[in-house]
Amino acid sequence: MLVLNNIKKIFFKGTVNEKVALENLNLNVAPGDFVTILGSNGAGKSTMFNAILGAYPVEEGNIFLDGEDITFKKDYKRALDIGCIYQDPMRGTSPHMTIEENLSLAYTRKAKRSFFAVNKHDSAYFKELLATLDLGLENRMKTQIGLLSGGQRQAVSLLMSTIAGPKLLLLDEHTAALDPATAKKVLKITTEIVTKNKITTMMITHDMNYALSCGNRTIMMDEGQIILDIKGEERASMTPEGLVELFSAERKKQLTNDRMMFSMQ
Ligand SMILES: Nc1ncnc2c1ncn2[C@@H]1O[C@H](COP(=O)(O)OP(=O)(O)OP(=O)(O)O)[C@@H](O)[C@H]1O
Numbered sequence: 001m002l003v004l005n006n007i008k009k010i011f012f013k014g015t016v017n018e019k020v021a022l023e024n025l026n027l028n029v030a031p032g033d034f035v036t037i038l039g040s041n042g043a044g045k046s047t048m049f050n051a052i053l054g055a056y057p058v059e060e061g062n063i064f065l066d067g068e069d070i071t072f073k074k075d076y077k078r079a080l081d082i083g084c085i086y087q088d089p090m091r092g093t094s095p096h097m098t099i100e101e102n103l104s105l106a107y108t109r110k111a112k113r114s115f116f117a118v119n120k121h122d123s124a125y126f127k128e129l130l131a132t133l134d135l136g137l138e139n140r141m142k143t144q145i146g147l148l149s150g151g152q153r154q155a156v157s158l159l160m161s162t163i164a165g166p167k168l169l170l171l172d173e174h175t176a177a178l179d180p181a182t183a184k185k186v187l188k189i190t191t192e193i194v195t196k197n198k199i200t201t202m203m204i205t206h207d208m209n210y211a212l213s214c215g216n217r218t219i220m221m222d223e224g225q226i227i228l229d230i231k232g233e234e235r236a237s238m239t240p241e242g243l244v245e246l247f248s249a250e251r252k253k254q255l256t257n258d259r260m261m262f263s264m265q
Helices: 045-053 099-111 120-133 150-162 180-196 208-213 232-236 240-251
Strands: 002-011 019-029 034-039 060-065 082-085 168-172 200-204 217-222 225-231
Touching: 002 045, 019 045, 019 225, 034 045, 034 180, 034 208, 045 082, 045 168, 045 200, 082 150, 099 120, 099 150, 120 150, 120 180, 150 180, 180 200, 208 240, 217 240, 225 232, 225 240
Parallel strands: 034 200, 034 217, 082 168, 168 200
Antiparallel strands: 002 019, 002 060, 217 225
């Protein structure tokens, strides 16, 4: 459902600061896949997401979503089909609007309905959705979202990003700024939401354990390319240590000398 075909992205092209961030990047994600993405700092993970989102044009290659070539499609049009949640809980929500107003904005955007006030029917639906988070937020629907904790905000962001049924959900280290217990809870909620709604998902993480425990496929990036792609039985029996060894062998380098920053809590 998502195909990346020979993607190349260069920053500061033709200058002394030229940086090839993605090169020969190929990926084929099947409908319903939940792909976790690992890689060292600067490997190109966020750049890949930005290329999919249309934040900037790519130098070479094509991007297909559900068979449609979206390579030259405007970012705001892609946003109707692709949800994204970032590390910073402040991003993606309107802090001075209430929880229910934020949900309503996300809900009505794709339906091309005007946003005036939250109607009773929608309000009941939002309450039901919030209750599934099990954070008590269904009783705080009139609370400004800026007053919520980081974890609560990320949980609401998950609802906002999935409420209009996106084709693809991109999670860019969306639990990295949360304490370990909250991160675990938000990941549990993430898995529940994407599984229930059958949303094709890609999640960047630096945590090897989460990379293997969430989703059905793990890819590892290095220098703008995918160097490992693990799924099925191989993944089911994979350990974080095994991943490190595989990565190490692939790069023919020892990870101790590497810039990789993986936590193995
Ligand atoms: N907007 C930009 N302008 C210039 N260079 C950029 C830009 N975005 C990314 N880069 C460069 O492209 C390379 C890949 O960066 P990217 O942010 O995709 O890495 P990453 O794998 O997401 O790393 P991290 O784990 O640290 O977030 C890096 O060398 C980075 O400095």
